[in-house]
Amino acid sequence: xxxxxxxxxxxxxxxxxxxxxxxxxxxxxxxxxxxxxxxxxxxxxxxxxxxxxxxxxxxxxxxxxxxxxxxxxxxxxxxxxxxxxxxxxxxxxxxxxxxxxxxxxxxxxxxxxxxxxxxxxxxxxxxxxxxxxxxxxxxxxxxxxxxxxxxxxxxxxxxxxxxxxxxxxxxxxxxxxxxxxxxxxxxxxxxxxxxxxxxxxxxxxxxxxxxxxxxxxxxxxxxxxxxxxxxxxxxxxxxxxxxxxxxxxxxxxxxxxxxxxxxxxxxxxxxxxxxxxxxxxxxxxxxxxxxxxxxxxxxxxxxxxxxxxxxxxxxxxxxxxxxxxxxxxxxxxxxxxxxxxxxxxxxxxxxxxxxxxxxxxxxxxxxxxxxxxxxxxxxxxxxx
Amino acid sequence: xxxxxxxxxxxxxxxxxxxxxxxxxxxxxxxxxxxxxxxxxxxxxxxxxxxxxxxxxxxxxxxxxxxxxxxxxxxxxxxxxxxxxxxxxxxxxxxxxxxxxxxxxxxxxxxxxxxxxxxxxxxxxxxxxxxxxxxxxxxxxxxxxxxxxxxxxxxxxxxxxxxxxxxxxxxxxxxxxxxxxxxxxxxxxxxxxxxxxxxxxxxxxxxxxxxxxxxxxxxxxxxxxxxxxxxxxxxxxxxxxxxxxxxxxxxxxxxxxxxxxxxxxxxxxxxxxxxxxxxxxxxxxxxxxxxxxxxxxxxxxxxxxxxxxxxxxxxxxxxxxxxxxxxxxxxxxxxxxxxxxxxxxxxxxxxxxxxxxxxxxxxxxxxxxxxxxxxxxxxxxxxxxxxxxxxxxxxxxxxxxxxxxxxxxxxxxxxxxxxxxxxxxxxxxxxxxxxxxxxxxxxxxxxxxxxxxxx
Numbered sequence: 001x002x003x004x005x006x007x008x009x010x011x012x013x014x015x016x017x018x019x020x021x022x023x024x025x026x027x028x029x030x031x032x033x034x035x036x037x038x039x040x041x042x043x044x045x046x047x048x049x050x051x052x053x054x055x056x057x058x059x060x061x062x063x064x065x066x067x068x069x070x071x072x073x074x075x076x077x078x079x080x081x082x083x084x085x086x087x088x089x090x091x092x093x094x095x096x097x098x099x100x101x102x103x104x105x106x107x108x109x110x111x112x113x114x115x116x117x118x119x120x121x122x123x124x125x126x127x128x129x130x131x132x133x134x135x136x137x138x139x140x141x142x143x144x145x146x147x148x149x150x151x152x153x154x155x156x157x158x159x160x161x162x163x164x165x166x167x168x169x170x171x172x173x174x175x176x177x178x179x180x181x182x183x184x185x186x187x188x189x190x191x192x193x194x195x196x197x198x199x200x201x202x203x204x205x206x207x208x209x210x211x212x213x214x215x216x217x218x219x220x221x222x223x224x225x226x227x228x229x230x231x232x233x234x235x236x237x238x239x240x241x242x243x244x245x246x247x248x249x250x251x252x253x254x255x256x257x258x259x260x261x262x263x264x265x266x267x268x269x270x271x272x273x274x275x276x277x278x279x280x281x282x283x284x285x286x287x288x289x290x291x292x293x294x295x296x297x298x299x300x301x302x303x304x305x306x307x308x309x310x311x312x313x314x315x316x317x318x319x320x321x322x323x324x325x326x327x328x329x330x331x332x333x334x335x336x337x338x339x340x341x342x343x344x345x346x347x348x349x350x351x352x353x354x355x356x357x358x359x360x361x362x363x364x365x366x367x368x369x370x371x372x373x374x375x376x377x378x379x380x381x382x383x384x
Numbered sequence: 385x386x387x388x389x390x391x392x393x394x395x396x397x398x399x400x401x402x403x404x405x406x407x408x409x410x411x412x413x414x415x416x417x418x419x420x421x422x423x424x425x426x427x428x429x430x431x432x433x434x435x436x437x438x439x440x441x442x443x444x445x446x447x448x449x450x451x452x453x454x455x456x457x458x459x460x461x462x463x464x465x466x467x468x469x470x471x472x473x474x475x476x477x478x479x480x481x482x483x484x485x486x487x488x489x490x491x492x493x494x495x496x497x498x499x500x501x502x503x504x505x506x507x508x509x510x511x512x513x514x515x516x517x518x519x520x521x522x523x524x525x526x527x528x529x530x531x532x533x534x535x536x537x538x539x540x541x542x543x544x545x546x547x548x549x550x551x552x553x554x555x556x557x558x559x560x561x562x563x564x565x566x567x568x569x570x571x572x573x574x575x576x577x578x579x580x581x582x583x584x585x586x587x588x589x590x591x592x593x594x595x596x597x598x599x600x601x602x603x604x605x606x607x608x609x610x611x612x613x614x615x616x617x618x619x620x621x622x623x624x625x626x627x628x629x630x631x632x633x634x635x636x637x638x639x640x641x642x643x644x645x646x647x648x649x650x651x652x653x654x655x656x657x658x659x660x661x662x663x664x665x666x667x668x669x670x671x672x673x674x675x676x677x678x679x680x681x682x683x684x685x686x687x688x689x690x691x692x693x694x695x696x697x698x699x700x701x702x703x704x705x706x707x708x709x710x711x712x713x714x715x716x717x718x719x720x721x722x723x724x725x726x727x728x729x730x731x732x733x734x735x736x737x738x739x740x741x742x743x744x745x746x747x748x749x750x751x752x753x754x755x756x757x758x759x760x761x762x763x764x765x766x767x768x769x770x771x772x773x774x775x776x777x778x779x780x781x782x783x784x785x786x787x788x789x790x791x792x793x794x795x796x797x798x799x800x801x802x803x804x805x806x807x808x809x810x811x812x813x814x815x816x817x818x819x820x821x822x823x824x825x826x827x828x829x830x831x832x833x834x835x836x837x838x839x
Contacts, residue, residue, distance in 0.1 A: 039783060046786065081776075151786040159777065230794050230830060254762075254789075265475075275826060277473060277480050281487055284833040298830035300794055 003191050005167060007031040009351055010186045010195035012174050012209055013202035014040035016337065017329050019157035019168075020344020021199055026164035028352050033193045034158075034166055035186065037173035037205065038271075041154015044203050044332070045340060047305030048224060049248060049260045050150040051239060052338045053090050054115055055106070055142035058314050060362035061339070062113040067358055068342035069144060075341065079156040083148050084252070090145035090239045091120075091129075093290065094138040099243035103140040117142050131235055133290050147239045147250050150337055157344070174202070177212050179323055197325045197351050201343070204268045204308040206316075206330030213323045215365055217316060222309035222334045223266035225279035229297040231255030236291060247286035249294075257294060259287045264304035275302040309333045317343060317363040319350060327351065328365055387411060388493035388712065391479065393471050393650060396424020397448075397694045398686025399498035400455045401701030402708075407462035409709050409716075414464040415456065416471050416481065416490065422456050424500050424686075425520065426694040428528045429453060441527050443552065444588055448694070473826035474654045477681075482831050494681050494708055497650050498701060499688035503641035505799050506748050506806075510612025512760045515637045519545045522639035526552055534637025538562040538621040540610055542642040543742045544589060547603055549639060551592040554599050561633045562604070563596065564623055566642065566745040569605035578737030585695065585734065609751060612638050642745055644691045645802055651689065652824030654682050660817040663736075664691065665744050666802065667821040673728065675704025676711075683708055696731045699724055749806050758807060759800045761793020766807055773811040781805045781820050794830055797822040 009025050011018045014036025022032045034040075052072050054065040071078075072085050094100040107117040118141040125132060125139050162168050172188040177198060179185075184198040200209045207219035236251035247261040262279030266272070280302055288295050310316065310331040320326035327350045329343050336343070342358070349356040390406055392399045395417035406413040415422075421429040427449035430436060442449040456465045466483070471490075473480035479490040503518035510516065515534060517525070519541050522533045536559045539550050550563040579586045596603065606626030613620045613632075622632045651669035652658065657678035658667045669677055671684045685704040686697035703724040706716045752758075754767030772778040772787045781804060784790055790804045791797030797804070801822045809816045 039780070042783075042786070155776070155783075155787070229833070274475055277475070277487075277489070277826075280826075285835070288833060288835060294833050295835060297833050298794070299827060299833060300830045301792070301796060301825050302827070303825055 001190065005033050005191065005193045007033045007167065007193060007195050009033075009197040009199060010035065010184060010193045011199040011201065012177065012186065013200070013206065013330075014154070014158055014168065014170065015043055015045035015201060015203055016041065016154045016157055016340030017343040017347065018199065018201040019154055019161050020341050021201065021329075021347035022161035022166040022168065022344075023157060023164060024344050024348030025351060026161065026166050028348055030351070032161070032166040033195070034161065034168045035172045035174050035188060035191075035193065036168070036170045039155070039170050040158035040168065041151075044305050044307035045154040045337065046150050047226065047303055048150050048307070048334070048337050049226065049250070049258065050147045050337060051090070051145075051248070051250075051335070052085060052148055053142070053145045053239070053241075053335070054338070055090060055110065055117055055140060055145060056092050056241060057335065059109055059113070060314055062110060062115065063358055064339055064342055064346070066113055066115065068339050071341040072148065072338070075148075075153070079160055081152065081156050083152045083156060085146060085148035086253070087144055087146040088237060088239050088250070089141055089143045090241065092140045093132075093136045093240065093242045095135045095242065096137065100138040102243055103138065107140055115142065129238070131291060131293050133288075133292050135289055141238070145239065149252075153337075153340070174205075174209070177209055179213070179326070184325070197327065199327045199329070199347055199351070201329040201347070203330060204306045206308060206328065210328060210365065213320060213326055215320060215322055217331070217365060218311050218368055219308045219331050221266045221268045222307040223264040223273050223304050224260055224307070224334060225262045225264040225275050225283065225302070225304055226258065226260045227275075227280055227283055227299050227302045228259075229257040229294070230300050232257060232297055235293065240290065242290065247283055247290060249287055249291065257297065259283050261286055266304065266306045268306055271306065273304040273306050275304050307332060307334055307336070311368065315363055316365045317346060318360045318365060321364075321366045389491060390414070390494045390496070390708065391416060391490060391492040392496040392498060393479070394424065394498035394500055394686070394688065395419065395422035395456065395465065395467070396426060396498060396500050396686060396697060397452055398688070398697035398701035398704075399424070399496065400452050401698045402496050402498060402685055402705040403463045404455045404459065405702045405705035406708070407459050409705075409714055412462055412464060414466065414490070416469045416479070417465070417467050418470050420467050421453070422465065422467070423449065423453055425524065427452050428524055430528055430530065436530060443555075445694070452698075470829060470831070471650060472828050472831050474650050480826070486834065494683070494712075495654070496683045496685055496704055496708065497654070497688055498686045498697070499647045499650055501644040501646050501687035501691055502798065504643040504645045504802060506642050506745070506803050507752055507756050507758050507766065508610050508612070508640070508748055509753075509756060510614065510618075511640070512757050513612050513614050513618050514616070515614070515618030516612055517637065517639045518641035519549050519639045520641060520644075523549050523552065526556060532556065532558045532637075533639060534618070534635065535559060536561050536635045537637045537639060538564070538633060538635040540564045540566065540607070540621075540638065540640035542566050542745045543644070544738060545641075547589060547592040547596060550596050550601060550603065554596065554601055560601055561635050562621060562623070563601055564607040564610065565603050565605045566607045566610070566748060567605065567742050568626070571743055572605075572741040575737040575741040579734055579741070582695075582731060582734035585693075608747060610640070610748075642748070643742065644687065646688050646690065647798070648688055649798075649824045649828040651677060651682075651684060653826060653828070655679050656682060656684070658821065661690070663739050665806070665816055673725065674707035675700060676707055692731060692735055696728065696735070699727050699731065703728060749803065749810065752807065758804050759790040759793060761795050761800070762789040764788050764790045769804060769807055770811045773808055779808070779812045779814060779819065781808055782823055784808055785822060791822050796825065
């Protein structure tokens, strides 16, 4: 038997963006139903590296990342639980003069957005972090960046949304979504949600929903390859990435070092993913090159998940070009974790005001209909 | 036509008998084993030449142990035995290995998983104190190293391992100060007639019990609660008997575990379908009577898929190899199949009776307090688990893991996973089956970051 719901806004996808949108929309006084195919926050929002990082981003994302950053300081209070956010600082390492020049250029670019990066030469770097490998010749430090526990943030937003009165449905995979008259009808196996607005933040599943409204997007699966070591004495005081990507690592207060790099295997249709041994072993070797003291540490677990990736590695955020009251937010391309809380606010602005105070032009869904992408990433940095 | 690559993981009774049957059929199986010498846990060998006599180590089962040990060395030309090899992952038609030479891959066409079992551990007050071992651990110390876990040893169990370890420890001259079974004696008497299905095994059990009695070492049944006491290490065991009377006995080591659990992580990573066994209160990889898993080309034998003991493992190893040969289109001896299937059916009847004789000790878990540690790797308490269930809606075991870190340490839930699921089901007033099972994630056991990892 099909249950029927009538709400102002239906949200497809219970990642951080969707759950944060549910929170913001409830606070704006709208009724909300959220449909999540598995468990909230357990998809790409929950399996990523946990980077709360501004530096190294595409400049188009910086206004959003800048706006998101203060939200992280207030997150524990807002969510009512500790999501283990630490402003440890994020270091982007250079291993050649060319990479150092790249960091210098990036520091100048982001300064225009009010983000201050500190450039460290080899001597200064070694003085602060004597445990770095000898390949490292310089680094850019973003002191206000850091990391948080991705397993906790999404579920905490989902529970807050529930407490505020959102109807959050888990294990509710969307089978169809359509618009008829002035409203949307979104169906799961046993539920039909009628709504004035529809929000599509379904991660890797968002392409199918966009296509249902005549908007084909080149969304591809992105499968991070993550490892964690046994607890070690704490020494990796900063979250670390490298120019060009390939390896990123951090250590949590408990002592475990978390490393990522390369890609796993994933099948978006069946939602199955697995780490790949080649990527795991390469990440181990690359980790030793940067932090030699990790040699001998035991890896105790590996994991992956499936995110959605756009060709230009920046997301789609904004109103549909074909369908009134349809809003998209997906394709975060492996670095949406830090943006999640602000994307929720932006979605709510698009619903309640029709526009956002943040510049969203670069993220328009029809940018691939034209010839050239809006902007190129400075890095192949899928590091999260 | 090239010969198919057949790989067997595990050189215990199941893996060894499977390898033997395949070798006799003209194949050249590869046997990968984590240990340095074959035998598995049950027939574990001392390292190198210990000079100890096998009857001292294995008692009644010395003949069986020696037979298993000799199969691989008698067939070096037809069985490729690779000891000291950890299989830490399987994905598609390929195993990931850690060997003395570093990380390696092993492709396969057919795979027999004979990965064995480990003790089932439950939390009780004092269970993380130094000096507390599992019964299996206590036995391995004796068999492999010729050492006791202590001078004054108390043993606690809920299965046939208890009278056996009690006998072995007493025979080795260790002072066994208590042998406590947390299940009731009545359940054993009731099942005795059905256990006649395996008269020899029953006789062995009775003999151990009789010998223990001669040493005035009665196993006490129906023990209601246990508590290990000590300042930084084991000093005493306090327990409450069936009548509710408190006892306290001084000791310096405790061996305690409550049955066995399959080491089924590789089957999980191989994509085998799992089923919930209501009687054993465990998830197990689905296995046909012939040894086939739900994945074509992957077979399961021995305690790694369902607890049956060493004799069953030998029969299953052989039966599974024959199923594999049939799947390869080879001729197999029908009479032998019939004989094995009859033997396995008889053993299955015995096992059902044995399971009923040692029911799950739910009363221990019902009584666990909030302060008790459930995940010792991460130091997570039962209270934290209950709080996650009640306040954070963690009603599924992987969700509980994500929120609390239970099962996220070095053991990856091998030790605490079952107890955590039991406690979660109680906290949610849910069925054990509904809280699910911890998803397998590589590596099966910790693997080191080494220079050249990426080579």
